[in-house]
Amino acid sequence: MCEVIVTTAGRPDEESFRLAKQVGDDLHVPFVPRKKRSVAKLSELYKANVMVAGKNRLEYYGKGSSAPFFFHPDTAAFRLKRLQRGETEPFLEACGLEMGDSFLDCTLGIGSDSIIASHVVGDSGSVTGLEVDPVIAYIVRRGLKEYETADAVLKGAMERIRVINCEAVEFLKRQPDDAFDVVYLDPMFERTIEESVNFESLREVGSHHPLTEAWVREAHRVAKKRVVLKAHFRSTHFEEFGFERKVRLTSKFHFGVLEKR
The missing domain is CATH 3.40.50.150 (Vaccinia Virus protein VP39)
Structure with missing residues (x-):
């Protein structure tokens, strides 16, 4: 698996922190505090794909990507x-x-x-x-x-x-x-x-x-x-x-x- 980190949404609360840490534990990937940094900045700093654990969905950004992958029943x-x-x-x-x-x-x-x-x-x-x-x-x-x-x-x-x-x-x-x-x-x-x-x-x-x-x-x-x-x-x-x-x-x-x- 390529390098992956997990972080919270831009304005996290305690539930967001809990969810992000749970995802990190489940996937055995490091949790990185957001600290108001953009996804692109985190990806550049850690040279990794970034998982964002939000309240409503998990978003997964590939390195250099502006559009995340997330689950949706689609068609x-x-x-x-x-x-x-x-x-x-x-x-x-x-x-x-x-x-x-x-x-x-x-x-x-x-x-x-x-x-x-x-x-x-x-x-x-x-x-x-x-x-x-x-x-x-x-x-x-x-x-x-x-x-x-x-x-x-x-x-x-x-x-x-x-x-x-x-x-x-x-x-x-x-x-x-x-x-x-x-x-x-x-x-x-x-x-x-x-x-x-x-x-x-x-x-x-x-x-x-x-x-x-x-x-x-x-x-x-x-x-x-x-x-x-x-x-x-x-x-x-x-x-x-x-x-x-x-x-x-x-x-x-x-x-x-x-x-x-």
């Missing part, structure tokens, strides 16, 4: 609303998820797709999300449990997701055959797919692992039903790794499906 909130209105969801069509299924997201990131999956598989199913960066995993894990919303459906879907800080191929190699119904791959490629500011901040502080033959092979072994890939519409990975491309004419990204049987 999941309005996608759930569309599902409740009976509209279709390309992600779900590709995954073929059903109530009670187990879903493994090898590239959790902000977790929007996993939230949709969690809603569909329900209490009888399970959603596990892998995130290789320990700080991102920590922020998303807490965010999924603590994000305040009056939407009970969204809240329930978020709370059911299990977040594991682990590299995907390493995790897959430890799993038995057919361990999850659907295994999902959405690696960060050289071309930007998402347009949200928070996704851009994730690109700056997150870890980037290219898709490999070993990754696809292990995912296929662990999947009981299918492996699903999300990638830019110009990506050659669909054909390279044997996925059936689901063309979406008006979208910047496509889904690919690799059936188990």
Whole structure:
């Protein structure tokens, strides 16, 4: 993990100090008092990424970055609303998820797709999300449990997701055959797919692992039903790794499906 420090918001109270110190202890990173210094100044002084523990959310600034990464359900909130209105969801069509299924997201990131999956598989199913960066995993894990919303459906879907800080191929190699119904791959490629500011901040502080033959092979072994890939519409990975491309004419990204049987 790169050098990381944690500090308080600009005008901290006792609760802010308590929260910042707790985050520092949880992540085993040093707590640095703010002392009215800017995030940019702290990052420069300590040559580190900076975690700001505020009252309402945790913000994570990469060195030289002006926009922080923080947890937010992002597109999941309005996608759930569309599902409740009976509209279709390309992600779900590709995954073929059903109530009670187990879903493994090898590239959790902000977790929007996993939230949709969690809603569909329900209490009888399970959603596990892998995130290789320990700080991102920590922020998303807490965010999924603590994000305040009056939407009970969204809240329930978020709370059911299990977040594991682990590299995907390493995790897959430890799993038995057919361990999850659907295994999902959405690696960060050289071309930007998402347009949200928070996704851009994730690109700056997150870890980037290219898709490999070993990754696809292990995912296929662990999947009981299918492996699903999300990638830019110009990506050659669909054909390279044997996925059936689901063309979406008006979208910047496509889904690919690799059936188990």
